[in-house]
Each structure stands twice: as C-alpha cells, then as structure tokens.
Amino acid sequence: EPGEIEDALTAHPDVAQAAVVVREDTPGVKRLAAYLVPSEGTLISAAAIRRTLAVRLPEHMVPAAFVALDALPLTVNGKLDRKALPAPRAEDFTTGGERRAPRYPSERVVHAAFTEVLGLPAVGIEENFFDLGGHSLLAMELLQRLRADFEGDLRLPDLLARPTVSALAEFLVDRLVDAALGDPPSCSA
Structure with a gap:
C-alpha cells in the first residue's frame, strides 16, 4: 500500500x-x-x-x-x-555511489539488457537490478534475453546472487570459458 x-x-x-x-x-x-x-x-x-x-x-x-x-x-x-x-x-x-559505464563487451551486452528491461536510459555497472525497480517479472524477461545473448542456461538464482551488470557479466563469461574448455558448468550460488 x-x-x-x-x-x-x-x-x-x-x-x-x-x-x-x-x-x-x-x-x-x-x-x-x-x-x-x-x-x-x-x-x-x-x-x-x-x-x-x-x-x-x-x-x-x-x-x-x-x-x-x-x-x-x-x-x-x-x-x-x-x-x-x-x-x-x-x-x-540511482542507488547511490558513482555510476560507472560498461568496460568490456560482455558488460556492454548485459548493460544493454538491463537498461532495456528496466526502461532506464542509464544504469551503472555496480547498481543492483532490484534496487533500480527490477522485480520477478522483469527478472524473467532479463534472463530470457541474456540466455539468447549468451547462448546458455541462466536461472533466477544466478541473477539473485549477482544482481549487477559487472557481476553478472563476469559470471556469464566464466561460464562461456568453462564450456569452451570442457569444464563442467558452475552451479548457481
């Protein structure tokens, strides 16, 4: 209310x-x-x-x-x-603090998904998706988009544990590298 x-x-x-x-x-x-x-x-x-x-x-x-x-x-x-x-x-x-721009291609892809799904013109790479107005329905939309962009399985616990552009991009890149090297995928935590 x-x-x-x-x-x-x-x-x-x-x-x-x-x-x-x-x-x-x-x-x-x-x-x-x-x-x-x-x-x-x-x-x-x-x-x-x-x-x-x-x-x-x-x-x-x-x-x-x-x-x-x-x-x-x-x-x-x-x-x-x-x-x-x-x-x-x-x-x-803003969630407070400095609003930093994406530094790497992976961060740019995740950043674009955050800004589009949240409907915001700017999002800092260290700002929390949920603090910026993200909720469960928007989270599912974000995950669907990132699954297509990164061609991999991405679940809600992955986002909950890494709700920033920088953390999620790093996680996704690590999973891609693991998959390329034939390592078993890391589990959500």
Missing part, C-alpha cells in the same frame, strides 16, 4: 512529506516512485533512505525512484495532485 510506504518515508528524520505512486513511464513497466520534501535544513540522500526502507519494508515495497521536491503539488482543494508529479529522471533511479 502506498500509504504504508509513505508512513515509513515520513518516519525518516530527513523527510518532511512524502507521496508514493505507481508509475508506468515505459509501457508495460510499472514502478514505485517516491516524491519527497526534505525536512528543513536537510538534503535528501536516496541511498540512505533506500537503506532505511529496506530494513522496514519488504523489497517489493521499496520505491525504485526517489524524487526530491521543494513541495508536493496540491489541487485547489488542498489534496495531493498526483497528476502533477513529475516523471522521475535517470538520476532519481
């Missing part, structure tokens, strides 16, 4: 007001977006708020995007004007 997420957000000392909505800015991809008004004299740290919510809420209830606003838009009746909330920008989906 958005109200439960909003309550958890406003319990954070840096958040004065919050609104949570389900957005479908990319057709077929629904994500939770949190709109936050900071407490006076504070700055919103999406990474810190995300960590706090991850402790209090189930993973599927942690918003994918955190948008800081000076004030929540209101209707003439003084209620939240959900239609006036802006679409999140690419930087609103």
Whole structure:
C-alpha cells in the first residue's frame, strides 16, 4: 500500500512529506516512485533512505525512484495532485555511489539488457537490478534475453546472487570459458 510506504518515508528524520505512486513511464513497466520534501535544513540522500526502507519494508515495497521536491503539488482543494508529479529522471533511479559505464563487451551486452528491461536510459555497472525497480517479472524477461545473448542456461538464482551488470557479466563469461574448455558448468550460488 502506498500509504504504508509513505508512513515509513515520513518516519525518516530527513523527510518532511512524502507521496508514493505507481508509475508506468515505459509501457508495460510499472514502478514505485517516491516524491519527497526534505525536512528543513536537510538534503535528501536516496541511498540512505533506500537503506532505511529496506530494513522496514519488504523489497517489493521499496520505491525504485526517489524524487526530491521543494513541495508536493496540491489541487485547489488542498489534496495531493498526483497528476502533477513529475516523471522521475535517470538520476532519481540511482542507488547511490558513482555510476560507472560498461568496460568490456560482455558488460556492454548485459548493460544493454538491463537498461532495456528496466526502461532506464542509464544504469551503472555496480547498481543492483532490484534496487533500480527490477522485480520477478522483469527478472524473467532479463534472463530470457541474456540466455539468447549468451547462448546458455541462466536461472533466477544466478541473477539473485549477482544482481549487477559487472557481476553478472563476469559470471556469464566464466561460464562461456568453462564450456569452451570442457569444464563442467558452475552451479548457481
């Protein structure tokens, strides 16, 4: 429920007001977006708020995007004007830290799959698929695409254990090398 997420957000000392909505800015991809008004004299740290919510809420209830606003838009009746909330920008989906670009061909392939499936213009190679709004249905779509790109068996536990572009690309390359050398495939862990 958005109200439960909003309550958890406003319990954070840096958040004065919050609104949570389900957005479908990319057709077929629904994500939770949190709109936050900071407490006076504070700055919103999406990474810190995300960590706090991850402790209090189930993973599927942690918003994918955190948008800081000076004030929540209101209707003439003084209620939240959900239609006036802006679409999140690419930087609103960041999980904190530096957003690094892919370095190797394998990372570029996995990166392209992440950005397409998540419907985001940019994804850092160390950002977690699930923190960026990925969920079980998108995970299955990602796995299907990567199975075709890497011509191999890839399962959900593989992604859960390696939810970043860099870790998943390294895992997939290692499996390709093992297969080429005739080594038995490594197991999921």
